[in-house]
Amino acid sequence: MPALPLDTAGKYVAGAYLVFLALILIYVAIMAGRLSRIEKDLGEVTELLERRAEKERETVPS
Amino acid sequence: MRHAVAALLRKDLRLELRSPEAVPAMVLFSLSTFVLFHFALDEAEVSGNLAAGILWVTLLFAAVLGVNRLFVAEREEGGFDGFLLAPVDRTALFVAKATLLFAFLAFVEVFMVAAFAFLLLGPSPWAPLPGLVLVLALANAGIAVVGTLVAAIAVQTRARDLLVPLIALPLSVPLVIAGARATAPLLADGGAGALEGRWLMTLGLYDLVFGLLAYAIFDFLLED
Amino acid sequence: MFGRGLKTLSLLSVALLVGAFALVFFYAPNDADQGFIQKIFYLHVPLAIVALFGFVAGGIYGIKYLRTGDRMHDLRSYVAIHLSLIMAVGTLITGSIWSKGSWGHWWLWDEPTLVSFLIVFLLYACYQPLRFSIEDPERQARYAAVFAVIAGAFVPLNFMAVRMAESLAHPRVLTTTGGAMPGSMRLTFLVALAGMAALFVTLWKYELASKHATFRLRALKRKLAADDETWVPNPRRSAAPTL
Numbered sequence: 331m332p333a334l335p336l337d338t339a340g341k342y343v344a345g346a347y348l349v350f351l352a353l354i355l356i357y358v359a360i361m362a363g364r365l366s367r368i369e370k371d372l373g374e375v376t377e378l379l380e381r382r383a384e385k386e387r388e389t390v391p392s
Numbered sequence: 393m394r395h396a397v398a399a400l401l402r403k404d405l406r407l408e409l410r411s412p413e414a415v416p417a418m419v420l421f422s423l424s425t426f427v428l429f430h431f432a433l434d435e436a437e438v439s440g441n442l443a444a445g446i447l448w449v450t451l452l453f454a455a456v457l458g459v460n461r462l463f464v465a466e467r468e469e470g471g472f473d474g475f476l477l478a479p480v481d482r483t484a485l486f487v488a489k490a491t492l493l494f495a496f497l498a499f500v501e502v503f504m505v506a507a508f509a510f511l512l513l514g515p516s517p518w519a520p521l522p523g524l525v526l527v528l529a530l531a532n533a534g535i536a537v538v539g540t541l542v543a544a545i546a547v548q549t550r551a552r553d554l555l556v557p558l559i560a561l562p563l564s565v566p567l568v569i570a571g572a573r574a575t576a577p578l579l580a581d582g583g584a585g586a587l588e589g590r591w592l593m594t595l596g597l598y599d600l601v602f603g604l605l606a607y608a609i610f611d612f613l614l615e616d
Numbered sequence: 617m618f619g620r621g622l623k624t625l626s627l628l629s630v631a632l633l634v635g636a637f638a639l640v641f642f643y644a645p646n647d648a649d650q651g652f653i654q655k656i657f658y659l660h661v662p663l664a665i666v667a668l669f670g671f672v673a674g675g676i677y678g679i680k681y682l683r684t685g686d687r688m689h690d691l692r693s694y695v696a697i698h699l700s701l702i703m704a705v706g707t708l709i710t711g712s713i714w715s716k717g718s719w720g721h722w723w724l725w726d727e728p729t730l731v732s733f734l735i736v737f738l739l740y741a742c743y744q745p746l747r748f749s750i751e752d753p754e755r756q757a758r759y760a761a762v763f764a765v766i767a768g769a770f771v772p773l774n775f776m777a778v779r780m781a782e783s784l785a786h787p788r789v790l791t792t793t794g795g796a797m798p799g800s801m802r803l804t805f806l807v808a809l810a811g812m813a814a815l816f817v818t819l820w821k822y823e824l825a826s827k828h829a830t831f832r833l834r835a836l837k838r839k840l841a842a843d844d845e846t847w848v849p850n851p852r853r854s855a856a857p858t859l
Contacts, residue, residue, distance in 0.1 A: 339652040342717030346656040346710045347637075350663075353706050357819065364826050371833045378840040541766060545759055549749040555742065559763075562739035563770055566777035573781060594777055605769050609762055612682050 393487075396480040400488035405495070407465070414461045418454040418500045425450045426511050437514035444575035447508055448568050451501065451528075452535070455564075456557045458496050459539035462489055463547040476614060486540055486610040494536040501528055513579065520578035523587040527578075530595035531571045537602045538563050544613045570594040618825030625818045632811030639804040653717040658804060660710040662812035663703050664729050668771055670700030670816060671736065675768020678761035690757040690857050693764050695823045697743055699816060704737045725782070732778040739767055748855040757857055831858065 408415060429446050430436070438446060466472050475485055505524065509517035517524075542560045546552040570591040577585030640658045647654035677693035680686070708730065715724040724730055746763055750756040797805070 339717060342653055342713050343655045346659055346713045349709050349713070350659055350706060353702060354815075357702070361822065361826060364830065368826070368830055368833060371830070371837060375833065375837050375840060378837065382840065541762075545746070545763060548755065548759065549746060551745070551749045555746060555749070558742045559739065559746075562735050562774075563766070565735050566774055569777045569781045590780065594780065598773060598777075601769060601773060602766075605766060609682070609765055612758055612762055615758065 393481045393484050396478070396484035397488045397491070400475075400485060401491055404488065404492045408496075414458050415496055415499055418457050418496065419503045421457055422450050422454045422500065422504045423507055425453065426507060430512060435512070438512050439514040439579055439581040441572075441576045443508075443513055443579040444572040446512065447505075447575065447579075448572045450508075451497075451504065451531075452561070452564055452568060454500060454504070455493075455497060455535050455539060456560055458493060458500075459543045459560060460553060460556050462493060462540060462543040467547050472614065482611045482614050483607055485614065486544070486606060489543070490536040490540040490606070493539050494532050497532045497535060498529075501532070515579060515581055520575075523578050524575065526587070526592070527571055527574045527595070530592060530599060531567050533599045534567045534595060534602065535564065537599065537606050538567075541602075541606050541610070544610065548613075566594065566598050570598070618821055618828055622818070622821050622825065625814065625821060629811060629814040629818045632807060632814050636804065636808035636811045639807055644801050644804040645798065650718055653714065656710055656714040656717070658808040660707060660714055661729070661805070662809040663710065664707045664733060665809060666812045666816045667700045667703035667707055667733070668775070669813075670696050670703065671740065671771045672768045674700065674764045675766075678764030678768065681757060681761045682765070687757060687857065690761060691824065691827060692820075693761060694747075694857050695820055695827070697740060697764060699819055699823070701737070701740050701743075703812075703816070704733050704740070707733050708737065728775065728779040728782055731782070732775045735774055735778070736767075736771055739770065743767070744855040747857070753858050760857070827856065 426446070429450070433442070433446075435442070463472075466475070476482070505517065505528075539560060542556055542563070546555040546559070549555055574588060574591035574595075578587060636658065640655055644655075644658070646652055674693045674697035677689045677696060681689035681693060711724075711727065711730040711733070712722050715727065715730070716722045743760065743763060747756050747760050750759055
């Protein structure tokens with residue numbers, strides 16, 4: 331099987347390596363989404379803690 | 393444990409004999425499939441690779457029909473709970489159901505091979521029959537083991553009818569490879585060729601690996 | 617707890633992979649038969665090998681879960697299978713591109729790696745739907761573990777059977793220089809393989825750390841919201857294991 335000339339073969343090789351890169355970057359994007367959800371959850375937890383702290387300050391006899 | 397297996401097997405065989413559902417369906421299904429193949433391939437007579445292929449694909453799909461029904465009675469009538477309460481080794485259920493499936497397949501294959509020889513097969517079926525029986529027996533064992541496992545997994549899920557073929561078909565690919573490759577020379581045009589040992593060994597290896605695995609792992613599917 | 621060593625691992629992966637790609641394009645010689653297009657080999661085969669081991673590792677963690685009941689093993693198994701599935705897709709795509717460039721067809725039945733990966737992909741594609749269709753978390757983990765063990769045992773058997781099926785009529789197509797690899801190619805291949813393995817472990821730990829942090833955060837949120845009625849459970853059910 332004669333080898334393809336460099337320009338056409340190059341496109342296929344580049345395509346394959348680009349697919350690999352795309353898979354990794356898509357993964358990074360998904361993990362970034364997870365991270366932002368963690369941050370949102372953290373915000374809610376902090377808010378809940380503050381609310382609880384406020385309630386305790388109210389119920390403690392001054 | 394042998395008593396438990398025998399008791400379960402007797403119960404299921406009696407159920408099937410009293411109101412046959414699975415076996416007639418599997419037989420009729422294979423007949424219809426042969427008719428479909430005739431029209432789809434536009435062939436009056438097949439031999440060699442084509443014959444082996446049709447036979448094995450039909451067998452596999454008929455088996456999936458049987459697998460779908462394997463644990464349905466237990467699931468719907470509470471048979472699982474009853475079994476779990478009994479003081480027997482839980483693997484007995486696996487052995488009983490796998491043997492049941494093997495028996496169903498063997499029975500269906502008698503009709504299926506006869507119908508195949510009648511409808512589609514070119515060369516005479518008598519010469520390759522012993523070899524064919526051996527290959528079918530080995531493959532049946534593999535289908536029985538894997539089918540029972542997949543049935544047990546799928547019966548507790550919501551999409552069980554869909555999951556059984558989806559999981560069972562890829563798992564059966566090595567069986568089909570070995571079975572079809574072994575059968576193709578048997579059904580060749582110019583008279584039955586030799587039965588190749590390495591395909592029999594592949595089937596045997598598959599049966600052994602999955603048999604042992606199923607034996608070890610089936611318990612975990614029944615806990616509750 | 618999971619983040620420990622993650623930075624080192626990721627730096628190692630970067631070093632190995634970038635080094636491997638540099639070797640591929642600047643050091644390894646062109647294949648005598650296939651020419652430049654053979655370079656895809658350094659991507660396709662390491663992806664395949666690491667995916668294979670990943671599936672088997674998923675099965676091993678499945679066994680560990682069944683023996684100990686520790687849900688962390690189930691999580692490890694899930695992530696391993698999930699990552700291996702992505703790598704399997706990568707194997708299929710790169711193999712297909714290689715096939716098209718080499719032979720003009722997008723698919724090659726003669727290439728056992730490609731064919732057995734298609735079958736393995738079809739099998740593991742059922743893993744997440746299976747998990748999703750079982751609601752009880754403990755049962756879900758157990759059934760998924762059984763599936764992982766069966767499928768993990770299946771992968772090497774399947775590869776062997778597919779290889780046997782094609783080896784008679786057609787010799788291996790997507791190999792290099794008819795089998796005998798010169799030392800420079802072998803070195804490049806090994807570095808690429810090491811890099812891919814390091815990448816897998818890095819991503820695996822990364823995802824484990826992320827999931828674990830999410831669970832602990834959710835548990836914290838639940839605990840804090842227990843007195844108020846302001847907590848809303850996560851409305852989106854997913855196939856991923858919960859702890």
